[in-house]
Structure formats: structure tokens, C-alpha cells
Amino acid sequence: MESELTVIKLKPIEATPESFKEFGQVIEASPDGAEFGPTDAQLDLSKGIPRFYIMNLQNRPLKFSTITHHASVTQCLGSIGGHVWYLGIAKPSLVDSEEVKNEKGKIAVQSRCGHFYVPPAIDNVHVFRISGPKFIKLNRGTWHAGPLFKADAMDFYNLELSNTNVVDHTTHVFKKENGVIFSIDE
Numbered sequence: 001m002e003s004e005l006t007v008i009k010l011k012p013i014e015a016t017p018e019s020f021k022e023f024g025q026v027i028e029a030s031p032d033g034a035e036f037g038p039t040d041a042q043l044d045l046s047k048g049i050p051r052f053y054i055m056n057l058q059n060r061p062l063k064f065s066t067i068t069h070h071a072s073v074t075q076c077l078g079s080i081g082g083h084v085w086y087l088g089i090a091k092p093s094l095v096d097s098e099e100v101k102n103e104k105g106k107i108a109v110q111s112r113c114g115h116f117y118v119p120p121a122i123d124n125v126h127v128f129r130i131s132g133p134k135f136i137k138l139n140r141g142t143w144h145a146g147p148l149f150k151a152d153a154m155d156f157y158n159l160e161l162s163n164t165n166v167v168d169h170t171t172h173v174f175k176k177e178n179g180v181i182f183s184i185d186e
Contacts, residue, residue: 004179005065005179006178006180006181007063007181007182008122008125008180008181008182009182009183009184010088010126010127010182010183010184010185011127011185012086012127012128012129012184012185012186013127013128013129014128014129015087015128015129015130015134015136017039019128020128020136022091023089023091023128023138023139023142024136024137024138024139024142025039025041025042025136025137026130026134026135026136027039027040027041027076027134027135027136027137028133028134029133029134041074041076041137042137043074043076043137043159044073044140045073045074045159045161047072047161048072048161048162048163048164049161049162049163050159050160050161051158051159051160051162051164052157052158052159053157053158054080054155054156054157054158055155055156055157055158056153056154056155057147057154057155057156058152059153060146060147060148060149060154061148062086062148062149062150062183062184062186063148063184064088064145064146064148064181064182065173065174065180065181065182066145066171066172066173066174066175067088067090067120067125067143067144067145067171067172068143068145068169068170068171068172069092069093069094069117069141069142069143069144069170070138070140070160070164070168070169071094071111071113071115071117071140071141071168071170072113072140072161072164072168073160073161073164073168074137074139074140075137075138075144075158075159075160075164076135076136076137076138076157076158076159076160077135077138077157077158078130078134078135078157079130079147079154079155080154080157081155082131082132082133082134083131083151083154084129084130084131084149084150085130085131085146085147085148085149085156086127086128086129086130086146086149086186087128087136087144087145087146087147087148088126088127088143088144088145088146088148088182089125089126089127089128089142090120090121090124090125090126090142090143091124091142092141093117093118093119093141093143094115094116094140094141095108095116095118096116107119111170112170113168113169113170117141117170119177120143120172122180125143125182127182127184129186135157143172145182148184150186
């Protein structure tokens with residue numbers, strides 16, 4: 001029951017290239033003809049066929065109890081029309097199999113996808129507010145919850161691999177593991 005859960009309210013942080021750098025990139029408009037550089041999305045789509053599509057999301061209120069990562073790919077998300085949206089975020093916590101064997105202090109888990117990770121700590125979860133004509137690029141392994149928004153429905157463009165949600169989708173359930181739901185304090 002939700003009444004037995006702890007609700008943690010998080011204040012959103014405006015997503016800027018500086019505030020988001022631990023988790024990925026915020027990509028804003030650049031002049032036509034500009035050469036590729038560090039402010040462009042630094043993508044890793046090397047492990048499969050890229051999929052760029054528009055996803056229609058409905059009923060995504062400003063709360064979450066699960067968080068997901070993709071260990072094999074970077075991901076880009078942006079709202080069509082530059083509408084305000086939110087994303088729960090935690091730093092990547094992927095570990096290689098050698099670290100799992102050698103470091104006794106880490107509580108690593110093996111994903112059903114085969115890789116190892118340390119579940120995200122409650123204290124390491126943040127919420128970002130994304131507004132205007134920009135998109136975010138998530139680093140490989142970045143934990144994310146959302147997109148979340150106030151409207152009934154929104155369209156987003158999404159760049160990932162064609163099979164990301166089938167073979168590279170690891171989810172941590174705070175509600176089950178920690179008895180926690182995060183709520184965006186907006």
C-alpha cells in the first residue's frame with residue numbers, strides 16, 4: 001500500500017550542460033554548418049542498429065518508484081515542441097566482473113542482461129527539469145526515470161538501439177527494495 005511507503009520529495013534542478021555533466025549532456029542549438037565538437041552529443045550506438053523514433057507518452061505524473069539503465073548504449077531524449085518535462089536521474093553504477101570478484105565492499109548485482117551493477121542509493125537520486133529547445137544525452141549506464149510531465153500526454157523523440165528495451169533494460173524498484181516513492185516538488 002502506498003500509505004506505508006516513504007515519499008521523498010525532490011526539488012528539480014534545471015538541466016544545463018554544467019548541472020547535468022555527471023549523467024550525460026544537455027544539447028542545445030548550434031549554428032548550421034558548425035563542425036562536430038564537444039558540445040555535440042557524444043554517442044555510443046556501436047552495439048546494434050540505431051533506432052530514432054517519436055514516442056507518445058501518456059499519464060506520466062511527477063512521481064516514480066522505479067529507475068532504469070541501459071548498459072550498452074547512450075540514449076537521447078527530447079520533447080517535441082520544447083515543452084517542460086522532468087527526469088529522475090542517478091549516476092551510472094556499472095561494474096565489471098573483475099571488480100565484483102575483487103572488491104568485497106560493493107554489493108553488486110548481475111542484471112538479467114548479464115552485466116553487473118550496484119543498485120542506486122536513495123541519496124544519489126536527483127530530478128532534472130528540461131525546458132525549451134534542447135535534448136539530453138544519457139551516458140551509458142545512467143539511471144533514469146521518466147520522462148515525467150504535467151500534461152495528459154506528450155511526444156518525445158528517442159534515440160537508442162532497435163532492441164534496447166528488449167535486451168538492455170535493467171530496472172531497480174525502490175518501492176519494493178526500499179519502500180520509497182520519489183515525488184517531484186515543483
